[in-house]
Amino acid sequence: MTAVAVQEPGTLAVFTRAAAAEWLRLRTVRTTWWCLLAAAVTIVGLGVIAAADDAQGPVGPGNPLPSTFAGEYGVMLGQFALLVLALLAVTQEYATGAIGPTLQWTPRRGVLLAARVAVPAVVATVVGVSLALIADVLALLVDPDLTLSLADAADSLARIAAVLVAGSVLAVGLGFFLRSTAGALATVFLLQLVLPFLLPAFGVQWMADLGELLPGSGAIWTLLREPEMTATQATALLVGWSGVALAAGGWSLLRRDAG
């Protein structure tokens, strides 16, 4: 064997390959497809049911309602199938030990982090937005009183995209930080869904206040304009929580042993 001077690829090339590998990783396990199926059923199904429910209510002439609430209700719950997809992309590797080979193929951990955050986030967002759009269109068919203008659709889908990007970054970050599927899954559910709904339900002020500091409250407001808060607050919650989770996960991946 002759010694060959190895031409080192640049960081961008290494990232592009790592991202392509992440995409192939997602496609080659069944879990991904089950998650996507669950997301499709939930988002489109809930959206259509919400529209059907609305169609039975009193018709409000002169005040046409945009059908975008269908996709928003659908994503409110259906996002979890997509967050599970993003989370499992990280934690399953720790559960099976596959993180070892992964880090032998992409030992530059910053590059791996970037690829492993970007690919699931893009997949979850593109899929979620597409499904929400389908739900909006189907809602029009279910309830002809609804409208769907381009501006309404763009506004709604942008908000859905923001929620899904923030949510999947949160899920990936927590996955890297906690490394355990059960632990990370429980944390995401608590922060994103259970506590934001549960805490205000006790009717105790400080609990309700605490609930409004959770990332799920930011997501709910961004989707449904509840509870009472400003756009700045909601954005701060989404960006802040996903930023903190990403920092914690990044620290865990970059500083700790492979695991």
Added chain:
Amino acid sequence: MIQVRGLTKQYAAVCAVDDLTFDVLPGKVTGFLGPNGAGKSTTMRMILGLDKPTAGSALVGGRPFARLGEPLRAAGALLDAQAVHPGRSGRDHLRVAARTHGIPVRRVDEVIDQVGLGPAARRRVRGYSLGMRQRLGIATALLGDPAALLFDEPMNGLDLDGVRWIRRLVRELADDGRTVLLSSHLMSEMEQTADHLVIIGRGRLIADASIQEVMRGEGAARKVRVRTPSTDQLAGALLRMRLRVHPTDDGELLVEGASAETVGDVALEAGVAVHRLAEEHTSLEQVYLDLTGDSVQYKVSGTPELVRR
């Protein structure tokens, strides 16, 4: 070429690897030998940048592995054959690895053929036997046509055919001029496979030498077994030559640190008849046990009692 310099891994209470320094040279099969828990796997993980050393460094082809953009061309490794996502097919596992390096799928099918995974490659890893997983791991290690290969206990769980196959493979890889580091806790495996040995115990370097040197090395002095009708006379003559002589249970003498020639000559001078003269072959296993005797992490205290009838 793999260079390990002062490599140390300190966990909370245990020093798993303690100031290891050695080189693994190309063109040879280097056996990395030590009892279970000696720190072999931890050392390999640090060489591959998976675990961070507390102190010291390791270079693969002159560079730290963790900074390489195309690491699979520098070193391929099989550390833990079980560490594969069970829901992915073997071929998909390889395709993912290939994609991280822009390696064409053609090469994936090549290594699948090379390790004899065949049609099983399209099945999910969940259903693989340990032997098939080992083959998949080796296929992954070979994928990037690397200059160095690290195999951690690759023969574990393999049948005899598998073991022979690995021996042949590592020999070919070394003959190609590649650097091959092969760990094992079994001296007998190394005896037939390795050219050079790096022996560790409790994280510390015990020996770094060629197989021949280890065989001749400390505690491995040659022994000669001699049978004579005049035991006392010969023993006396040998003791005068400052040789260590032990009587054996069957009335022979065991002479340490001497060759058969020496003992024969001494007997001739002493005018003693010799009925049998044989050099004792010290197996590498025995040398290894002697070398690592004090450094076995989990030593069985005492020998198990014999079952009485």
